[in-house]
Amino acid sequence: MTRATTSIKTYNQDCSDCPIRHRAVCARCESDELERLEQIKYYRSFEAGQTVVWAGDSMDFVASVVTGIATLSQTMEDGRRQMVGLLLPSDFIGRPGRATSAYDVTAATDTVMCCFRKKPFEDMMLKTPHIGQRLLEMTLDELDAAREWMLLLGRKxxxxxxxxxxxxxxxxxxxxxxxxxxxxxxxxxxxxxxxxxxxxxxxxxxxxxxxxxxxxxxxxxxxxxxxxxxxxxxxxxxxxxxxxxxxxxx
Amino acid sequence: MTRATTSIKTYNQDCSDCPIRHRAVCARCESDELERLEQIKYYRSFEAGQTVVWAGDSMDFVASVVTGIATLSQTMEDGRRQMVGLLLPSDFIGRPGRATSAYDVTAATDTVMCCFRKKPFEDMMLKTPHIGQRLLEMTLDELDAAREWMLLLGRKxxxxxxxxxxxxxxxxxxxxxxxxxxxxxxxxxxxxxxxxxxxxxxxxxxxxxxxxxxxxxxxxxxxxxxxxxxxxxxxxxxxxxxxxxxxxxx
DNA sequence: AGAAATCCTTGATGTAGATCAATCCTGATG
DNA sequence: CATCAGGATTGATCTACATCAAGGATTTCT
The missing domain is CATH 1.10.10.10 (Winged helix-like DNA-binding domain superfamily/Winged helix DNA-binding domain)
Known part of the structure; x- marks a missing residue:
């Protein structure tokens, strides 16, 4: 199957001379919109086990993982929990156009995230189709991963x-x-x-x-x-x- | 939670006077790129139970469901099967930029699909950012649905x-x-x-x-x-x- | 109308994984 | 150095769902 291969290519990509240092947002590491992005970014660190946001909380930024590992989970009223996302360096967090988090976001290890306030980020998206395209590609990858995961949960x-x-x-x-x-x-x-x-x-x-x-x-x-x-x-x-x-x- | 609401809004949208007749590709039913889309589309019908494509088969089109219901499934070597997508009218099928289907696509009921050959469709996507944006939105919706589904599979x-x-x-x-x-x-x-x-x-x-x-x-x-x-x-x-x-x- | 598919239901039994409950590490703390 | 706390392991038992098996209801074909 091609999916396994896909995810490898994805994570292989080296973006070391891109100012943001990871491929979540910059597809090619060449355009100069990157400088504009550079201006609206900021970093946040989290300790292992720390919660980044709870499901339902307002979330005024999007982010991408720089180092460490974060998880997305859903919780039922009686406490049953299911992880629904495992985010590694360069993975993207947050949905443009949504004001609150749909999931609990937790740092599984010590983690650094590169954040962009949502409003300026969305403005940039409108101006530079590049970013929207990159995001579409990444979202499609995530969807494939989610579907592989569904097979695991349902049948393995x-x-x-x-x-x-x-x-x-x-x-x-x-x-x-x-x-x-x-x-x-x-x-x-x-x-x-x-x-x-x-x-x-x-x-x-x-x-x-x-x-x-x-x-x-x-x-x-x-x-x-x-x-x-x-x-x-x-x-x-x-x-x-x-x-x-x-x-x-x- | 907001997700349930989201999916409802999505399917409520009435697109009856759009030439393509569904919201999968045309976000607003107003632009005249639609006419170009109109020119490259064609219809295919399937009977209940019929397979549209097998996982791994080449697939030179993208499509959207007009009437009926289609499913995406994954199969393990020993025959265990897990459905990973349930496609209702207006839902989109196929991944731009991928030449083969990653899943078995099956018509659950008698189904009509509106197809676009992949190449011209991708060309259009480049020319009209509209479509890419719409696709991103839909893919994000599908990802949310997949994650809800994961909770169901894992914990219910x-x-x-x-x-x-x-x-x-x-x-x-x-x-x-x-x-x-x-x-x-x-x-x-x-x-x-x-x-x-x-x-x-x-x-x-x-x-x-x-x-x-x-x-x-x-x-x-x-x-x-x-x-x-x-x-x-x-x-x-x-x-x-x-x-x-x-x-x-x- | 009878035969033959499909699809669905229901019963008897088996088992993978959940639940309940100790105990064991291993690194941190006073 | 002893204590402690947060993982991790391991055992005994239980149960929800799978598996195996036998009909029943509809539709389709001849």
Whole structure:
């Protein structure tokens, strides 16, 4: 399938000499509208676990993640929670034209965001079609990711869910650091067991048990609670239930 | 929450004197680029159950549903299927800039689509920012819907899932026909039990059983297998697990 | 009208994952 | 160094939903 490949290309893109330093808003790193953007941006930092906005709260900015990881979640009245977005560096937050947040936004790790006040940002969008196009592209990517996620939530077993999540994180992480593969892959899990369970629609106990099983079977190796190495990525991929072609770093 | 309201506004919009006859592409029904669109469009019809494209097949057009209902689904190698999109009249199909379909597209009922060959359509998009903006708006709506759907798949019980699906269809249907409420609501279910199960991440047996339970409890009334009336919409809403405010037809 | 598809319902039984409940790390704090 | 707190693990048990299996109701074809 092409989707896996797509998300990799997306995160691979290096934007280091763009003044905003990430591709969320600037598609090509060349136009000089960027300077105008530069003028209306500001940074905010959040600690791991901190809430950025609650669902329903007013939100007068849009933002993009610079470093760290943020999540979007929905909560039911009785407290059941489902994560609906996992935002990595360069991902975009907020919907132009909407005044309040539809989701709880939480910093999963220490996080820095690059914010733009909504009004000036929307003005810019009108003037520079570039940005709207970029946003459309990113939104379509997110929609594809959401649909893959729906398959996971609706049809995969607990084991497949865990394997899928690990490969998703490993892939994104690998492409960010460009520290790709020689079969083996290693990274820090940015999510607690609880956050994983909210991503996967499971309980944290089930997550823990399945992680243990994968460890016992040698599909993953753990150092401490958070550092994971995947000795054989393809073998783990087989456990995800996804089409095998997958195309890692193609 | 605002989302429910959003989707209603979306489907309420009457576009009857627009040459394309639906809001998927024309935002305002006023510009004369519409005439150009008019020139590159063509219609296709599908019978209930017919497949429009398979995942992975090349797809040289984008389209929008004129009448009927289409679905997007993903299939795993072993045959497990999850619906990931439910397309009603005026909804858009296909991703500009992608040559193949990422999903199985199926006609759930007899369906007519208004198609545009991809290349000319993309050319038009470049020339008329209008269309890109409209598409961004629609994609953001779809993303919100997908996220609501993720909550359903990940955290709701079978009963809540069924109640949610019924209210979703009732709402969209009501807003299309503008045949709103006096407490009671009535419509034809456009989905088989199997399609419902694919939407909800359940088996068709569980869907059937839960429908029976809701019927016995008087929350729904059925005539034949497909026609449903909801005597008290608010009472059904309470079974969805969603926030109660909801705002039906606000 | 009879046969044959479809689609739907209902029952009996099995099981993956939830729930309830201890216990264990590991790094922080006084 | 002892204590403590926030994760994480592991066990015992329960249950919602899946699975397997057998009819029933409608529509379509011959």
């Amino acid at each position: 077993t607990a084991r497949e869910k865990i394997a899928s999540l690990l490969t998703i994180i490993a892939r994104r992480d690998a492409s960010l650091q460009l520290s790709a593969a020689d079969g083996e892959l290693s990274f820090d899990l940015p999510l607690t067991r609880e956050a994983m369970s909210e991503y996967l629609g499971l309980t944290l106990e089930t997550v823990s048990r399945q992680m243990s099983t994968l460890r016992k079977e040698g599909l993953i190796v753990t150092e401490g609670k958070r550092h994971i190495t995947i000795p054989d990525f393809d073998r783990l991929l087989e456990e995800t239930g996804d089409d095998s072609d997958g195309g890692f770093l193609v | 019980t079978a009963r809540e899932k069924i109640a949610s699906l019924l209210t979703i269809i009732a709402r969209r249907d009501a807003s299309l026909q503008l045949s709103a409420a006096d407490g009671e609501l009535s419509f034809d279910l456009p989905l088989t039990r199997e399609a419902m199960s694919e939407y909800l991440g359940l088996t068709l047996e569980t869907v059937s059983r839960q429908m029976s339970t809701l019927r016995k409890e008087g929350l729904i009334v059925t005539e034949g297998k497909r026609h449903i009336t909801i005597p008290d919409f608010d009472r059904l809403l309470e079974e969805t697990g969603d926030d109660s405010d909801g705002g039906f037809l606000v």
